[in-house]
Amino acid sequence: xxxxxxxxxxxxxxxxxxxxxxxxxxxxxxxxxxxxxxxxxxxxxxxxxxxxxxxxxxxxxxxxxxxxxxxxxxxxxxxxxxxxxxxxxxxxxxxxxxxxxxxxxxxxxxxxxxxxxxxxxxxxxxxxxxxxxxxxxxxxxxxxxxxxxxxxxxxxxxxxxxxxxxxxxxxxxxxxxxxxxxxxxxxx
Amino acid sequence: xxxxxxxxxxxxxxxxxxxxxxxxxxxxxxxxxxxxxxxxxxxxxxxxxxxxxxxxxxxxxxxxxxxxxxxxxxxxxxxxxxxxxxxxxxxxxxxxxxxxxxxxxxxxxxxxxxxxxxxxxxxxxxxxxxxxxxxxx
Numbered sequence: 001x002x003x004x005x006x007x008x009x010x011x012x013x014x015x016x017x018x019x020x021x022x023x024x025x026x027x028x029x030x031x032x033x034x035x036x037x038x039x040x041x042x043x044x045x046x047x048x049x050x051x052x053x054x055x056x057x058x059x060x061x062x063x064x065x066x067x068x069x070x071x072x073x074x075x076x077x078x079x080x081x082x083x084x085x086x087x088x089x090x091x092x093x094x095x096x097x098x099x100x101x102x103x104x105x106x107x108x109x110x111x112x113x114x115x116x117x118x119x120x121x122x123x124x125x126x127x128x129x130x131x132x133x134x135x136x137x138x139x140x141x142x143x144x145x146x147x148x149x150x151x152x153x154x155x156x157x158x159x160x161x162x163x164x165x166x167x168x169x170x171x172x173x174x175x176x177x178x179x180x181x182x183x184x185x186x187x188x
Numbered sequence: 189x190x191x192x193x194x195x196x197x198x199x200x201x202x203x204x205x206x207x208x209x210x211x212x213x214x215x216x217x218x219x220x221x222x223x224x225x226x227x228x229x230x231x232x233x234x235x236x237x238x239x240x241x242x243x244x245x246x247x248x249x250x251x252x253x254x255x256x257x258x259x260x261x262x263x264x265x266x267x268x269x270x271x272x273x274x275x276x277x278x279x280x281x282x283x284x285x286x287x288x289x290x291x292x293x294x295x296x297x298x299x300x301x302x303x304x305x306x307x308x309x310x311x312x313x314x315x316x317x318x319x320x321x322x323x324x325x
Binding site: 016018021029050117118128 | 202208209
């Protein structure tokens with residue numbers, strides 16, 4: 001997609017054009033779903049959060065400033081929606097004691113059903129990150145799973161670059177401890 | 189160190205595999221988002237017209253209240269409702285003083301009144317009685 005057409009869609013959406021906003025939804029929906037799913041770990045709830053994200057984006061699209069990247073702005077809304085969801089629905093998910101390496105191998109298998117693949121992703125992330133604080137999980141997801149730069153993460157999370165780095169360091173440290181407890185290296 | 193390598197592998201696998209919806213579910217999600225937007229748009233429009241109706245009603249209510257207040261005022265102070273004079277101390281004073289002055293247009297009479305006034309209070313009273321029909325009553 002050209003940057004030109006995206007900015008055109010955004011400008012039209014800001015003037016209340018629902019069709020132009022539909023183009024934006026179609027373009028970003030899968031990316032936002034992937035992000036929200038990685039944070040929430042549940043397909044059904046992730047769909048609800050994605051819907052809420054785009055509704056908020058539509059409501060506040062007049063406040064979007066073109067000096068920021070549109071994807072960063074959407075990520076910020078998705079983060080807030082996910083945070084609200086997790087705050088109100090404090091579900092405790094118990095992940096099965098499956099072999100992480102086996103799950104990872106399954107992920108790379110393209111013949112798998114998407115639903116099964118999503119389930120595996122949720123299980124691996126859930127087992128890896130269940131000891132992390134919400135901030136650590138957020139910066140970990142943005143950095144290592146979404147592949148965003150630190151500058152973008154600071155804009156989305158409103159944390160300073162130092163805080164982002166320290167949270168990432170602690171997240172990795174915690175995850176290594178989790179792996180150590182699972183004694184994965186012995187099974188390998 | 190082995191754990192580091194394993195973690196890197198897991199993270200790489202996670203980054204490679206993008207969680208996604210099936211085509212049908214994705215299309216359903218898109219249509220429900222768009223339906224939500226349309227509903228929200230209609231709701232906003234409805235809210236806008238409701239707001240303008242509410243504004244008109246408030247203006248009408250304000251006019252009604254002011255009218256009621258003026259009417260009540262007129263009932264409470266009959267005869268004085270044409271102006272706010274009765275509540276104004278300056279006008280009150282003027283009216284009172286005007287009642288004491290001789291009711292005439294003649295300059296000579298007024299000069300005579302002034303001279304008597306300068307002489308003393310008794311002369312003034314006399315003049316009042318002489319020229320002011322209200323004072324006699």
